[in-house]
Amino acid sequence: MKGRLIKTHFSKRKCALALTTLFTLGTVSEATLAAAAQEQPQYSASEKAVAIARETIIVDGHIDVPYRVKNQWVDVTKATEDGDFDYPRAVEGGLNAPFMSIYVPASLDNSPESTQLAHLLIDSVEAIVARAPDKFAIARSPSDVKSHFEKGVISLPLGMENGSPIQGNLDNLNDFYERGIRYITLAHSQSNHISDSSYDLRRQWKGLSPFGKQLVTEMNNIGIMLDISHVSDDAFYQVVELTKVPVIASHSSLRRFTPGFERNMNDDMIKKLGENGGVIMINFGSSFVSKEAGQWRTGLTNARKALIKEEGEDSPKLENFEAQYRKEVPYPYSTLDEVLDHIDHVVELIGVEHVGIGSDYDGVGDSLPIGLKDVASFPNLVQGLLDRDYSREDIEKILSGNLLRVWQEVEDYAKSH
Known part of the structure; x- marks a missing residue:
């Protein structure tokens, strides 16, 4: 039965967390805590899981390589010592269509610098492709992704995280479309000229701004997916009311497992997303996965x-x-099993056609779950889905089919308008 929960490792982690709490109260020794920390789940993938990962297109809705490279340049066309993504590990994990996040910090909102930075980050992705055209290619459409997969080349589609670089100018929207941007996360950690943010208590627009409402229509017409990760609840409902095509949450998880964390989506929002035909792409960061x-x-x-x-x-x-705090109070990493719980819940609510993967690799620091530490880990995810009795057909939908469907629908609508 789909949705079957696997409890064993989850319970061990809960025990370790309880001991951590007792340690902070002074009732458990450091030695006991260290022993508990070693009681971590171990994950391994079967040959079948590895084969599925290698033979299936895997789309990841959000990987922060461009900003990682901006902060400290490294050649991801080769093996790297740090970070979560590079070419050898992507090949090992079967990842072949990671959306490169063109992330612009909220601190640059309402300034020309936001537009400038977005263009520079797109340049950095183009530079990756230029250094290794036998390994990578920019993907501008679902057909590009499929063509690159057949050729053994990793697609690098582009998604803009934070609509700030639009600067209220639809000419900028067209420019970014021409450069390859295929989704826009309307806001980030603060309200901007488009939308309120889930993190911003001011709620100046009570959802979308007047320009934001116009932008929804323009993005539909040009063929850019609407990404509702990061926006406030009101903004989400307004987007799904206005849009003529399905939307995505490129890297969000479920509020059911993280009560009070508005950055994730609640059950009612998930149901609305299902009615819209959209896809939620599950974020792997531990704080998105467990309370x-x-x-x-x-x-x-x-x-x-x-x-x-x-x-x-x-x-x-x-x-x-x-x-120092981490030494005294070890971080309670989530697990692959808990990530699967999020997938299960979406499936139970609205069906397997509406869930995908948006890991946030290179974007959530040292908070990735046990069993999903970098892009080489996707076979573990496939194994977990197999262990929960998902069919290969459904696994392929989760890995890429659902997102490619939405992308194609958005593209088809734009061509007809």
Whole structure:
């Protein structure tokens, strides 16, 4: 039966988390805590899972390679020592269509610098392709993805995270379409000129701005997918009311498992997404997957504030505060099984046709789940789906079929308008 839960490793992690809590209260020794930390689930993929991963197009809705390369240049056409993505690991994992995130920080909103940075990040993806045209190619359509797959080349479609670079100018929208942008995440961590953000309590537009409502229609007409990750709940409902085509959540998970975390989607939103024909692409970051990881982050923030209050902003202890905190209170990594729980729940609510993968690799730091630590891990995901009795046909829908369907529908609508 689909949706069958696998409890064994999940329970071990819960026990370890409980011990961590007791440690902070001074009731469990550090030795006991260290022993519990070693009780982590181990994942391995069968030959069948590896074969499915290699033989199927795998689309990942969101990987932050461009901004990673901006911060510290590295040649991802070769093996790299850090990060979550490079060519050898992508080949090992069977990943062949990762959307490159053209991420523009909210701090640049309402400035020409946001548009400039977006173009520079697109340049960086084009540079990756130019260095290794035998390995990578820009994908501008679902047919490109399929053609590249047949040739053994990894597609690099482009998605813009934060619509700030549009700057209220539809000429910019056209320019970015011509450069290959095929989805736009309307906002990021703050409200912008398009939409309110799930993280921004001001809610200045109470959803979409007047320009944002116009932009929905223009994106439909030009053939750019609407990405509702990061937007407020009101903005989400307004988008699905206005759009003529399905939308995506390129890297979001489920609020059912992370109560109070508005960045994820609740059950009613998931149902509306299903009615729209859209796809939610599950984010792998631990704080998106389990409430415990979010609670840990809150604990870190509170501990930092307490130190500042006690010793001031100049305290030398602040320099490596998070690293020291992690030693004393180990981070409660989520697991592959918990990621699968999110997939199961979407399937139970609206069907297997509406879920995909949006890992957020290279975008969530050291918070990736046990069993899904980098792009080489996709066979583990396939194995988990097999273990939960998903058919190969349904696995292929989750890995790419659903997103490619939406992309094709968006493209077809634009051609007819």
